Amino acid sequence: MVLCPVIGKLLHKRVVLASASPRRQEILSNAGLRFEVVPSKFKEKLDKASFATPYGYAMETAKQKALEVASRMHQTVGGLILEKPVDKQDAYRMLSRLSGKEHSVFTGVAIVHCSSKDRQLHTRVSEFYEETTVKFSELSEELLWEYIHSGEPMDKAGGYGIQALGGMLVESVHGDFLNVVGFPLNHFCKQLVELYYPPRPEDLRQPVQHDSIPAVDTFEDLSDVDGGGSEPAQRETGSCDEKAEAGVAGQATAEAECHRTRATLPPFPTRLLELLDGFKLSKALLTACKLKVFDWLKDEAPQKAADIASKVDASACGMERLLDVCAAMGLLEKTEQGYSNTETANLYLASDSEYSLHGFMLQNNDIIWNLFTHLEFAIREGRNQHHRVLGKKVDDLFQDAYYRSPETQLRFMQAMHGVAKLTARQVATAFDLSRFSSACDVGGCTGALARELAREYPGLQVTVFDLPDVVELAVHFQPAGPQAAQIHFAAGDFFRDPLPSAELYVLCRILHDWSDDKVHKLLSKVAESCKPGAGLLLVETLLDEKKREAQGSLIQSLNMLVQTEGRERSRGEYQCLLELHGFHQVQVVHLEGVLDAMLATRVAP
Numbered sequence: 001m002v003l004c005p006v007i008g009k010l011l012h013k014r015v016v017l018a019s020a021s022p023r024r025q026e027i028l029s030n031a032g033l034r035f036e037v038v039p040s041k042f043k044e045k046l047d048k049a050s051f052a053t054p055y056g057y058a059m060e061t062a063k064q065k066a067l068e069v070a071s072r073m074h075q076t077v078g079g080l081i082l083e084k085p086v087d088k089q090d091a092y093r094m095l096s097r098l099s100g101k102e103h104s105v106f107t108g109v110a111i112v113h114c115s116s117k118d119r120q121l122h123t124r125v126s127e128f129y130e131e132t133t134v135k136f137s138e139l140s141e142e143l144l145w146e147y148i149h150s151g152e153p154m155d156k157a158g159g160y161g162i163q164a165l166g167g168m169l170v171e172s173v174h175g176d177f178l179n180v181v182g183f184p185l186n187h188f189c190k191q192l193v194e195l196y197y198p199p200r201p202e203d204l205r206q207p208v209q210h211d212s213i214p215a216v217d218t219f220e221d222l223s224d225v226d227g228g229g230s231e232p233a234q235r236e237t238g239s240c241d242e243k244a245e246a247g248v249a250g251q252a253t254a255e256a257e258c259h260r261t262r263a264t265l266p267p268f269p270t271r272l273l274e275l276l277d278g279f280k281l282s283k284a285l286l287t288a289c290k291l292k293v294f295d296w297l298k299d300e301a302p303q304k305a306a307d308i309a310s311k312v313d314a315s316a317c318g319m320e321r322l323l324d325v326c327a328a329m330g331l332l333e334k335t336e337q338g339y340s341n342t343e344t345a346n347l348y349l350a351s352d353s354e355y356s357l358h359g360f361m362l363q364n365n366d367i368i369w370n371l372f373t374h375l376e377f378a379i380r381e382g383r384n385q386h387h388r389v390l391g392k393k394v395d396d397l398f399q400d401a402y403y404r405s406p407e408t409q410l411r412f413m414q415a416m417h418g419v420a421k422l423t424a425r426q427v428a429t430a431f432d433l434s435r436f437s438s439a440c441d442v443g444g445c446t447g448a449l450a451r452e453l454a455r456e457y458p459g460l461q462v463t464v465f466d467l468p469d470v471v472e473l474a475v476h477f478q479p480a481g482p483q484a485a486q487i488h489f490a491a492g493d494f495f496r497d498p499l500p501s502a503e504l505y506v507l508c509r510i511l512h513d514w515s516d517d518k519v520h521k522l523l524s525k526v527a528e529s530c531k532p533g534a535g536l537l538l539v540e541t542l543l544d545e546k547k548r549e550a551q552g553s554l555i556q557s558l559n560m561l562v563q564t565e566g567r568e569r570s571r572g573e574y575q576c577l578l579e580l581h582g583f584h585q586v587q588v589v590h591l592e593g594v595l596d597a598m599l600a601t602r603v604a605p
Contacts, residue, residue: 058108359414
């Protein structure tokens with residue numbers, strides 16, 4: 001093995017690694033360092049909130065770990081730690097947070113120099129940190145669990161072993177690769193250079209360079225440093241301590257001024273600024289939908305910004321900026337010939353596509369956006385903000401707000417229809433429903449879910465129960481097909497009128513609109529309509545599910561505050577509600593996106 005001279009400086013020293021990490025041991029061993037492993041007993045309970053930066057927390061923890069071992073041993077190096085997942089669920093939570101994002105891995109290292117004088121332990125601490133930026137790919141839930149169940153050792157940065165199976169999660173690494181694996185060897189060697197090779201007088205006349213390890217031929221002969229191998233051990237230790245002290249002093253003098261500014265600046269808040277820009281991106285997307293940009297570009301040759309601007313009565317310069325942002329978001333492709341839709345835009349943003357979300361986008365632009373401008377009032381008052389947007393009292397959430405005119409009602413139904421078509425197949429196939437011969441989709445709106453249930457179960461008769469105005473307009477959403485004979489529409493108010501008879505009742509994204517009192521009232525009506533053995537299929541967003549979409553479910557909960565009388569609830573809350581009304585044997589399946597399906601069976605009272 002070719003030994004780095006600065007590592008060789010430690011060959012005659014007793015070196016202790018205050019960490020049990022096998023990866024750190026491997027890195028240092030491969031570098032030629034001989035050391036003992038004495039894991040620190042320091043309890044890692046420092047208050048993270050008291051540190052201004054992540055690296056400050058890492059360095060202080062490293063120092064305390066090393067000092068704890070130093071009280072028992074001499075010449076300690078190491079003592080670094082970052083948070084590790086406590087179990088597989090914790091590892092999943094950490095890794096899913098990192099999916100598709102760039103994050104920083106900080107390692108703090110403390111080198112404690114020990115000496116004895118008058119039987120007292122004397123220590124000097126040298127510490128540093130290393131930052132490496134890591135970007136994860138977009139990770140599916142299946143891939144995350146496959147990695148977690150693989151048994152790969154869980155270390156820092158959320159628990160991934162980047163040099164082994166964990167490498168399949170990582171898209172790019174900027175900085176010291178070994179820092180992510182377990183130990184910043186390059187920075188460690190630079191630190192040793194500064195400690196053991198103080199500048200000679202002739203070096204002080206040369207420009208100071210701190211960012212490289214000196215070449216091998218610039219080092220003194222190792223046998224000449226520290227007095228040589230024949231010197232007594234006491235003299236060797238004393239000599240080494242004196243040289244190290246001189247090196248530390250030279251380091252502090254030479255770099256104090258140039259590092260002052262860098263050390264006091266916190267990390268640049270890139271993620272925070274990206275979050276701030278999020279609403280601007282959303283508004284750009286909604287505006288493009290409002291102007292039907294994606295309709296004009298569907299199935300057409302690339303067009304210039306001026307061409308689109310002339311079709312929608314907009315300025316050429318404004319349209320060009322809007323199209324550029326859409327291209328940056330991956331919704332359009334920009335070439336020398338002009339702009340064209342991506343597959344995503346054709347599939348979901350063109351108004352006439354089968355799975356179009358165009359109506360949902362308009363609902364967000366024209367209604368929800370205005371409601372969220374009053375978010376502060378919603379937080380203070382704990383209620384929706386329709387009365388502020390409309391400038392009048394809203395007694396009935398749907399009749400006075402969403403259905404206040406035929407136009408707003410149709411727009412709302414288009415929004416719900418687009419979302420329902422995306423999720424209906426998942427809902428219909430979440431459980432085996434073949435034991436039921438009839439179903440009632442309570443508040444089923446346009447019948448999108450009813451069609452998927454009929455398609456999946458040809459013997460199932462499905463009734464869509466909704467308000468009379470909704471039933472009247474639902475005819476505009478009915479495609480021709482063999483399922484038409486299985487689907488029937490019944491008009492009524494599910495809070496006031498009797499529910500149609502059925503063996504299976506479906507409440508898909510209904511309960512989250514309503515207060516607890518109204519939820520109890522509706523579930524009581526469903527329970528009264530059910531015979532023992534009947535089923536209730538409930539589809540909502542469960543807040544307590546540990547899944548990668550947790551942020552989306554929390555945003556949806558805030559959305560309910562601004563828009564409705566209700567809220568999102570946890571799995572435990574829904575299970576209690578169901579059991580209170582006589583529904584047991586509750587099964588839960590997580591669907592794609594933020595939705596979850598629950599199937600319960602009515603038992604005899």
